[in-house]
Amino acid sequence: MYRENILDHYKHPRNRGKIEHADSSAHDLNPLCGDEITYYLKFESGKVSEIKFEGSACAICLASASMLTEEVKDKKLEEARTYGKEALLSTVGIDPGPTRLKCALLPLKVFKLALYKHLGKKITEEDEKLV
Amino acid sequence: MLNPEKIRADFPILSRKFKGKRLAYLDNAATTQKPVQVLQAMDEFYRNHNANPHRGAYTLISEATDLYESARRNIAHFIGAKPEEVIFTRNATESLNLVAFVACQEAKPGARILLTQMEHHSNIVPWQLAAKRLRLKIRYAKMRSNGTLCMEDMPKEFEGEPFIFSFTHVSNVLGTINNAAKLIRLARKAGSLVCIDAAQSVPHMPVDVRELGCDFLAFSGHKMLGPAGIGVLYMRKELQETLPPFLGGGDMIKSVSFEESEWNSPPYKYEAGTPNVAGAVGLSAAVDYLKTAGMQKIAAHEQKLADYCRKELSHLPKIRFHGPRNGAGIVSFNIGRIHAHDVGQFADEDGIAIRTGHHCAQPLMKLLGEPATARASFYLYNTQEEADKLAASMKRAAKTLG
Numbered sequence: 001m002y003r004e005n006i007l008d009h010y011k012h013p014r015n016r017g018k019i020e021h022a023d024s025s026a027h028d029l030n031p032l033c034g035d036e037i038t039y040y041l042k043f044e045s046g047k048v049s050e051i052k053f054e055g056s057a058c059a060i061c062l063a064s065a066s067m068l069t070e071e072v073k074d075k076k077l078e079e080a081r082t083y084g085k086e087a088l089l090s091t092v093g094i095d096p097g098p099t100r101l102k103c104a105l106l107p108l109k110v111f112k113l114a115l116y117k118h119l120g121k122k123i124t125e126e127d128e129k130l131v
Numbered sequence: 132m133l134n135p136e137k138i139r140a141d142f143p144i145l146s147r148k149f150k151g152k153r154l155a156y157l158d159n160a161a162t163t164q165k166p167v168q169v170l171q172a173m174d175e176f177y178r179n180h181n182a183n184p185h186r187g188a189y190t191l192i193s194e195a196t197d198l199y200e201s202a203r204r205n206i207a208h209f210i211g212a213k214p215e216e217v218i219f220t221r222n223a224t225e226s227l228n229l230v231a232f233v234a235c236q237e238a239k240p241g242a243r244i245l246l247t248q249m250e251h252h253s254n255i256v257p258w259q260l261a262a263k264r265l266r267l268k269i270r271y272a273k274m275r276s277n278g279t280l281c282m283e284d285m286p287k288e289f290e291g292e293p294f295i296f297s298f299t300h301v302s303n304v305l306g307t308i309n310n311a312a313k314l315i316r317l318a319r320k321a322g323s324l325v326c327i328d329a330a331q332s333v334p335h336m337p338v339d340v341r342e343l344g345c346d347f348l349a350f351s352g353h354k355m356l357g358p359a360g361i362g363v364l365y366m367r368k369e370l371q372e373t374l375p376p377f378l379g380g381g382d383m384i385k386s387v388s389f390e391e392s393e394w395n396s397p398p399y400k401y402e403a404g405t406p407n408v409a410g411a412v413g414l415s416a417a418v419d420y421l422k423t424a425g426m427q428k429i430a431a432h433e434q435k436l437a438d439y440c441r442k443e444l445s446h447l448p449k450i451r452f453h454g455p456r457n458g459a460g461i462v463s464f465n466i467g468r469i470h471a472h473d474v475g476q477f478a479d480e481d482g483i484a485i486r487t488g489h490h491c492a493q494p495l496m497k498l499l500g501e502p503a504t505a506r507a508s509f510y511l512y513n514t515q516e517e518a519d520k521l522a523a524s525m526k527r528a529a530k531t532l533g
């Protein structure tokens with residue numbers, strides 16, 4: 001479970017911190033284990049131009065949150081919107097098993113919350129399948 | 132002294148291998164494993180004696196009734212109660228809901244309930260439900276940062292003259308053993324009824340309800356080698372006669388007409404519907420097993436393992452223990468900034484089962500300032516070697532993630 005790439009992102013998280021005057025942000029937690037993630041986003045020319053996160057969570061969740069920032073940065077809004085769990089899990093590169101799946105996917109959920117807030121759209125059932 | 136290696140031979144699951152390693156089961160505060168004696172007793176009931184007790188005249192019924200009632204007598208004797216004071220429920224949670232429901236029923240709006248800050252959700256939420264329904268007030272007696280109740284402040288907590296005081300005998304998160312005798316004296320002085328959540332005490336140490344002098348005491352079978360789905364509520368007989376019923380249905384009535392019903396006598400008044408006879412039989416076999424091992428010896432064995440485990444873990448840099456040192460067989464900890472989930476995952480990869488999370492005590496976790504902790508909890512079949520295994524695994528976790 002704790003492979004090189006996970007430990008690397010856990011110990012040296014990319015894009016960790018806060019963006020003052022972010023265009024959008026969102027926060028959520030996993031009540032069962034207390035994992036917490038916040039994303040801050042900035043947009044420019046229809047793209048995710050900047051993304052940072054803060055959080056207190058387990059290694060799987062933090063590594064996934066860090067990898068997600070690299071994945072979606074500079075993506076067009078539509079690409080970011082359709083970025084789904086298969087893509088994230090294959091980047092994370094492990095099968096977290098049923099008990100840790102929520103840890104790995106919490107960042108994606110929070111990112112989507114922030115993105116949809118910016119788009120001014122409601123998350124539909126179709127969109128939910130992506131997270 | 133207990134011989135855990137010999138005891139282990141009675142527990143089939145403990146010889147299972149996980150990832151090639153012998154299972155070290157250190158989550159006994161959540162639930163316990165079952166010896167063959169319990170499995171056989173239940174199997175024998177369903178194979179040869181199954182019938183619906185108290186409901187007819189044929190031989191099987193009298194066999195099932197005898198087994199059910201002798202289980203009740205055995206369990207009552209184990210906790211120093213009269214048989215009619217032992218009410219079978221599903222678990223400690225249902226027992227506590229029963230108490231909260233019937234004891235609050237006649238309380239006036241504004242009447243007070245006293246709990247403590249170290250309760251399990253199952254000794255908080257039922258009271259909150261009753262408080263909301265009947266407009267009662269709940270107060271939580273304070274806990275110190277070392278995980279013990281502020282005994283000096285306790286007389287003050289009783290100043291509002293709560294009509295009932297419900298507290299945990301042993302904390303499932305911290306292992307704190309509360310001074311029940313002293314707490315009950317204070318409660319009596321204030322004229323309060325006393326309810327004890329004994330989910331973590333009855334399985335692990337000698338408990339005698341007469342000696343304690345409580346009104347209600349709740350525990351679960353599955354936490355003491357018995358099956359899931361059977362629990363106990365001890366309720367003083369006089370209270371059973373005066374308090375209203377909980378669930379209505381078959382067996383809890385003496386007579387029913389279309390207009391009204393008359394309640395059955397204790398304890399049947401509180402046992403509505405077909406009971407879990409196999410569960411009671413299994414729990415009775417578990418009680419026999421525990422009695423043979425000896426409750427004093429079990430308590431001493433667990434305490435020794437917990438002390439040893441704490442000592443071995445204390446070599447880790449940045450380890451934080453929660454709860455007092457002289458507690459029950461529970462070791463609750465965090466290592467630096469490493470999330471408890473990761474700690475639990477490392478243990479799992481080494482074939483060790485420990486609990487990680489908030490342990491159904493979110494208000495307490497908030498006081499501790501930890502979103503989650505890791506917890507090792509011991510029982511009669513655990514060994515020093517298992518504590519060593521845990522320490523080695525935690526060392527690896529600290530090195531990799533610290």
Ligand SMILES: Cc1ncc(COP(=O)(O)O)c(C=O)c1O
Nearest residue numbers: 222223224251253303328330351
């Ligand atoms: C202190 C305490 N009270 C109550 C309970 C509830 O037990 P059950 O889930 O068996 O009803 C537990 C179990 O975790 C506990 O540790």
